[in-house]
Amino acid sequence: MNYQIDHIRELESESIFIMREVAAQFENPVLMFSGGKDSILMVYLAYKAFYPAKIPFSLLHVDTGHNFPETLKYRDELVAKFGAKLVIGSVQDAIDKGMVTEEKGFNASRNGLQTTALLEALEKGKYDAALGGARRDEEKARAKERFFSHRDEFGQWDPKNQRPELWNLFNGRKHMGEHFRVFPISNWTELDVWQYLALEDIPLPSLYFAHEREVFKRDGTLLADCEYIQKRPDEEVFTQMVRCRTIGDMTCTGVWESNATTVEDIIQEIATTRMTERGGRTDDKRSETSMEDRKKLGYF
Amino acid sequence: MNTELLRFTTAGSVDDGKSTLIGRLLYDSKSIYQDQYEQIERVSAKRGEEGVNLALLTDGLKSEREQGITIDVAYRYFSTPKRKFIIADTPGHIQYTRNMVTGASTANVALVLIDARHGVVEQTKRHAIIASLLQIPHLLVCINKMDLVDYSQAKYDKIQDDFEQFAAKLDVKDVSFIPISALNGDNVVNRSEKMDWYEGSTLMYYLENVHIASDHNFIDTRLPIQTVIRPYSDEFHDYRGYAGRIAGGSFKVGDKVVALPSGFSSEVTRIVGASGDQELAYPPQSVTLLLKDDIDISRGDMIVRENNQPEVGQDIDLMICWFDDKKPLMPRGKYALKHTTQDVRCIIKEVRYKLDINTLSRDQEDKEIKMNDIGRIQIRTTKPLFTDAYRTNRVTGSVIIIDEGTNNTVAAGMVI
Ligand SMILES: Nc1nc2c(ncn2[C@@H]2O[C@H](COP(=O)(O)OP(=O)(O)OP(=O)(O)O)[C@@H](O)[C@H]2O)c(=O)[nH]1
Ligand SMILES: [Mg+2]
Numbered sequence: 001m002n003y004q005i006d007h008i009r010e011l012e013s014e015s016i017f018i019m020r021e022v023a024a025q026f027e028n029p030v031l032m033f034s035g036g037k038d039s040i041l042m043v044y045l046a047y048k049a050f051y052p053a054k055i056p057f058s059l060l061h062v063d064t065g066h067n068f069p070e071t072l073k074y075r076d077e078l079v080a081k082f083g084a085k086l087v088i089g090s091v092q093d094a095i096d097k098g099m100v101t102e103e104k105g106f107n108a109s110r111n112g113l114q115t116t117a118l119l120e121a122l123e124k125g126k127y128d129a130a131l132g133g134a135r136r137d138e139e140k141a142r143a144k145e146r147f148f149s150h151r152d153e154f155g156q157w158d159p160k161n162q163r164p165e166l167w168n169l170f171n172g173r174k175h176m177g178e179h180f181r182v183f184p185i186s187n188w189t190e191l192d193v194w195q196y197l198a199l200e201d202i203p204l205p206s207l208y209f210a211h212e213r214e215v216f217k218r219d220g221t222l223l224a225d226c227e228y229i230q231k232r233p234d235e236e237v238f239t240q241m242v243r244c245r246t247i248g249d250m251t252c253t254g255v256w257e258s259n260a261t262t263v264e265d266i267i268q269e270i271a272t273t274r275m276t277e278r279g280g281r282t283d284d285k286r287s288e289t290s291m292e293d294r295k296k297l298g299y300f
Numbered sequence: 301m302n303t304e305l306l307r308f309t310t311a312g313s314v315d316d317g318k319s320t321l322i323g324r325l326l327y328d329s330k331s332i333y334q335d336q337y338e339q340i341e342r343v344s345a346k347r348g349e350e351g352v353n354l355a356l357l358t359d360g361l362k363s364e365r366e367q368g369i370t371i372d373v374a375y376r377y378f379s380t381p382k383r384k385f386i387i388a389d390t391p392g393h394i395q396y397t398r399n400m401v402t403g404a405s406t407a408n409v410a411l412v413l414i415d416a417r418h419g420v421v422e423q424t425k426r427h428a429i430i431a432s433l434l435q436i437p438h439l440l441v442c443i444n445k446m447d448l449v450d451y452s453q454a455k456y457d458k459i460q461d462d463f464e465q466f467a468a469k470l471d472v473k474d475v476s477f478i479p480i481s482a483l484n485g486d487n488v489v490n491r492s493e494k495m496d497w498y499e500g501s502t503l504m505y506y507l508e509n510v511h512i513a514s515d516h517n518f519i520d521t522r523l524p525i526q527t528v529i530r531p532y533s534d535e536f537h538d539y540r541g542y543a544g545r546i547a548g549g550s551f552k553v554g555d556k557v558v559a560l561p562s563g564f565s566s567e568v569t570r571i572v573g574a575s576g577d578q579e580l581a582y583p584p585q586s587v588t589l590l591l592k593d594d595i596d597i598s599r600g601d602m603i604v605r606e607n608n609q610p611e612v613g614q615d616i617d618l619m620i621c622w623f624d625d626k627k628p629l630m631p632r633g634k635y636a637l638k639h640t641t642q643d644v645r646c647i648i649k650e651v652r653y654k655l656d657i658n659t660l661s662r663d664q665e666d667k668e669i670k671m672n673d674i675g676r677i678q679i680r681t682t683k684p685l686f687t688d689a690y691r692t693n694r695v696t697g698s699v700i701i702i703d704e705g706t707n708n709t710v711a712a713g714m715v716i
Contacts, residue, residue, distance in 0.1 A: 003516070003518050003550070003582045003583075004304070005584070005585065006303060006304075007303050007304070007305040007384045009574070009585075010305055010584060012574050012586075013545060013574065013584055013585050013586040014584070014586075016545075016574060016586040017526070017545045017586050020526040020527050020543055020544075020586070021526060021641075023527055024526055024527045024599055024641070048574050049543075049586070050529060050543075051529075051572070051588075052529075052531045052533070052535070052536045052539060053529050053530065053531040053532070053533075053536075054531070136375040136376075136377070137375075137376070137377045139360075140357075140358075140360025140361075140374070141360055141361065143358070143360055143374045143375050143376065144360060144361060144372050144373070144374055144375075146402075159361050159363075159371075159372060160361070160363055160371055160372070162372055162399075163708060163709050164398040164399065164401060164402045164623055164700075164709045164712070165402050165709075166401060166402060166405045166698065166700055166709070166712045167405045167406060167694065167695070167698045168406075168545075168695065169638045169639075169698065169699070169700045171638065171700060171702055171707070171709045173636065173702060173707040174707055175707065186375070187375070187377075187386060189377045273333075274333055274334040275333055275334055275335050276333040276335055276336055288339075288343060289361075289362045292360070292361060292362055293362075
């Protein structure tokens with residue numbers, strides 16, 4: 001008898017196990033949905049974990065108001081398909097209420113403001129666990145994350161003092177007001193995600209596939225031309241075949257020159273690329289430890 | 301795409317070169333992205349370092365970079381045509397032993413680093429003991445910084461002897477040795493030109509070829525129940541599925557099974573897996589079992605075979621590794637405990653002995669178990685647990701002990 005399973009199925013099983021632990025250990029978990037491939041993967045895994053029952057988590061989208069239109073369309077279709085409940089945390093609201101101040105200038109982005117909107121949405125919904133699609137291979141601070149990541153009453157992460165996490169025994173105990181971030185796909189790489197999306201034939205937002213778009217170049221990164229980014233006088237707009245490797249909001253998501261129009265093309269491209277997927281994220285480039293700094297405060 | 305997954309961890313004392321080795325392995329196997337490399341190149345230059353400090357690939361936290369040590373486990377991933385690897389690079393500093401245990405608890409292979417100048421030190425022994433307690437099937441002792449001892453075979457042989465003498469008293473099955481220089485890359489991915497006296501394999505060759513006779517137990521059938529799936533919809537009106545991850549053995553449709561603790565028997569009618577119905581399920585698959593009879597089963601229960609059952613009991617002997625830096629283990633103290641999907645409370649009935657790290661002797665006089673101590677204890681739980689010895693099953697043989705005041709995980713425990 002051959003009892004071997006390949007690594008993709010092993011990762012799938014691990015993620016399903018963790019989602020079921022979350023449903024069992026917490027009273028009111030929520031799944032943070034950004035519209036990117038990782039959160040899409042999370043929704044499909046959650047569906048499998050509880051089939052034929054409904055996904056027992058609401059989806060929380062922290063909306064910067066600067067989305068690619070494709071993202072919102074895809075999100076609404078997905079929510080309808082799974083009969084899930086969608087909760088929206090709005091950065092615009094936080095700005096309007098004076099909780100945060102909009103950044104100004106050429107590199108202005110609402111990315112950092114998302115943290116406040118997220119923490120407020122978590123508090124308002126009384127969520128005690130927030131499932132995220134962050135992966136350890138994405139970034140060096142994320143490489144240090146536990147599956148069950150404890151957050152204090154201010155939503156902060158203390159990377160120097162994380163709880164030990166042994167075997168598959170996840171300690172989700174907490175005091176009033178604290179919560180957990182849980183990352184079921186921690187061990188997946190970008191390539192694993194794409195191989196799985198291909199294997200399972202999961203539809204994806206068109207942004208991931210090469211298309212013609214008006215773009216301009218800033219600090220070596222291509223950005224989509226849109227009303228939310230103020231261009232410098234010398235920044236010229238041109239048309240280019242591009243695709244997104246990650247999807248954040250329009251102000252911080254770089255696009256990549258690419259001719260990959262199918263999932264198979266993308267797998268081929270990723271297997272040979274020399275750049276990380278977040279290499280195009282201007283939010284990560286702000287300083288050496290910008291992800292860690294944001295995560296400590298409660299970013300995704 | 302059908303590739304095997306190998307999880308390995310680093311171990312060894314502070315500054316012995318663990319992170320540098322992982323960086324070197326990634327670099328020489330061309331698993332580093334250009335932008336990552338440029339980033340650590342910039343940081344190294346800014347810090348005034350001579351070359352590119354490859355340890356920065358895993359030492360990603362601000363405080364780690366400030367102090368030049370690893371504080372918490374970093375996970376890195378790479379693959380070769382032969383295997384896919386998950387690396388846990390763990391800290392050597394004694395203060396962060398709990399993070400080393402975190403990284404090591406799921407590993408198939410441990411790379412134990414030793415600085416060739418210093419040889420086997422107390423922290424090397426502590427980590428080797430932990431690796432053996434955790435039953436990591438393979439230890440590869442990497443004698444590092446050979447460049448600083450003139451690539452001397454005599455030095456290497458001496459350290460190998462010392463380690464072997466110590467390891468003879470440990471429960472480890474497979475130990476190999478390799479002389480390396482993580483800094484220069486000798487015997488990491490490429491063979492060293494400076495040590496022609498060494499005829500064994502490179503680290504990469506070892507990792508790609510070490511035989512990982514599966515880590516799972518395929519004999520003793522166990523399914524700890526995580527949650528019961530009840531759709532409450534018209535379409536699936538009577539559906540009642542017991543969801544969990546197979547912890548041992550295998551289940552087939554038609555198998556006679558028993559639920560613990562109730563002892564009721566039934567028969568498996570369906571196995572619903574991630575890709576739909578399946579005939580057979582085995583570790584580490586996550587599945588949902590449907591049974592012929594409507595018996596009462598809930599989270600924390602376990603489905604097993606009639607003729608092969610775990611120990612059911614409340615008095616349990618454990619080897620533990622203690623993590624709490626504020627409070628030692630309290631004899632007669634009460635703690636929360638997690639085992640598979642069960643949450644119970646327990647009382648510490650007895651500390652049987654504390655292990656002396658250097659001599660491996662059992663100290664029955666000083667039995668105070670403080671941070672980083674290893675010892676044997678007996679506990680009594682509020683409800684029966686369904687356990688196997690850790691030696692035979694890592695899933696049903698492991699527990700964590702939790703301080704009920706702080707909610708911190710304060711110990712890892714292995715059922716004897
Ligand atoms: N000469 C020489 N120096 C080395 C070698 N390997 C590592 N080093 C140096 O040893 C120091 C410590 O290396 P690290 O890789 O940070 O050690 P570590 O084992 O990861 O340390 P912790 O994670 O803090 O326990 C650094 O200055 C390295 O450059 C080697 O093979 N030769
Ligand atoms: Mg290190």
